Amino acid sequence: DVKVTQSSRYLVKRTGEKVFLECVQDMDHENMFWYRQDPGLGLRLIYFSYDVKMKEKGDIPEGYSVSREKKERFSLILESASTNQTSMYLCASSLGTSGIGAATDTQYFGPGTRLTVL
Amino acid sequence: AQSVTQPDIHITVSEGASLELRCNYSYGATPYLFWYVQSPGQGLQLLLKYFSGDTLVQGIKGFEAEFKRSQSSFNLRKPSVHWSDAAEYFCAVGAPSGTYKYIFGTGTRLKVLA
Numbered sequence: 001d002v003k004v005t006q007s008s009r010y011l012v013k014r015t016g017e018k019v020f021l022e023c024v025q026d027m028d029h030e031n032m033f034w035y036r037q038d039p040g041l042g043l044r045l046i047y048f049s050y051d052v053k054m055k056e057k058g059d060i061p062e063g064y065s066v067s068r069e070k071k072e073r074f075s076l077i078l079e080s081a082s083t084n085q086t087s088m089y090l091c092a093s094s095l096g097t098s099g100i101g102a103a104t105d106t107q108y109f110g111p112g113t114r115l116t117v118l
Numbered sequence: 119a120q121s122v123t124q125p126d127i128h129i130t131v132s133e134g135a136s137l138e139l140r141c142n143y144s145y146g147a148t149p150y151l152f153w154y155v156q157s158p159g160q161g162l163q164l165l166l167k168y169f170s171g172d173t174l175v176q177g178i179k180g181f182e183a184e185f186k187r188s189q190s191s192f193n194l195r196k197p198s199v200h201w202s203d204a205a206e207y208f209c210a211v212g213a214p215s216g217t218y219k220y221i222f223g224t225g226t227r228l229k230v231l232a
Contacts, residue, residue: 004161035222040127040224041224042208042222042223042224042225043162043208043210043220043222044222045219045220048219058219090161090162092161092162104150104167104169104212106152106164106167107162107164107220108164109154109161109162109163110161111159111160111161112160112161
């Protein structure tokens with residue numbers, strides 16, 4: 001079974017802090033994704049990565065950055081946390097063997113990190 | 119613009135009753151279609167997916183979905199709901215080419231009455 005783990009289930013930070021959310025997958029997947037989930041808005045893609053050190057912006061990248069130094073690990077960084085970044089953050093991974101147009105790849109999700117910024 | 123609509127925010131059914139969750143999409147071509155479920159405190163789990171072929175797709179946990187091109191719909195069904203089906207359900211579409219991004223609907227929260 002694919003396992004996607006996220007470093008924290010709950011996190012409380014203060015405005016202006018730098019926040020790191022970590023995600024690790026154990027199935028040698030090429031693609032990794034960061035989403036935020038808000039009530040009434042569903043899931044929105046922040047960033048994704050299709051290879052080590054490769055990244056692309058999603059739909060709402062403002063205020064976030066990412067890092068992928070190793071294939072299994074994908075980090076989401078909030079450079080200066082703000083209250084409007086209080087949300088549930090979900091990481092996902094997919095196989096990626098079909099190439100860059102691989103929307104057929106199933107995405108496997110981690111349990112999520114609920115971040116509160118005070 | 120591409121979009122996914124789940125018109126029902128909340129649905130309540132009695133245990134043993136049938137269920138249908140609606141999903142409509144707006145896309146220039148037939149997209150790839152997915153249904154995911156999110157149980158309380160959990161990440162999303164894939165229930166089923168449709169790429170092509172038979173328009174009635176069977177998934178896990180006794181769920182099925184039917185693709186109707188004329189209605190741009192991909193509704194999820196289950197003949198008899200169990201209390202453990204209480205969760206939030208998300209429909210998603212993926213582009214047939216050019217990107218592996220999904221667009222998610224806003225979700226339908228299912229409550230099951232004993």
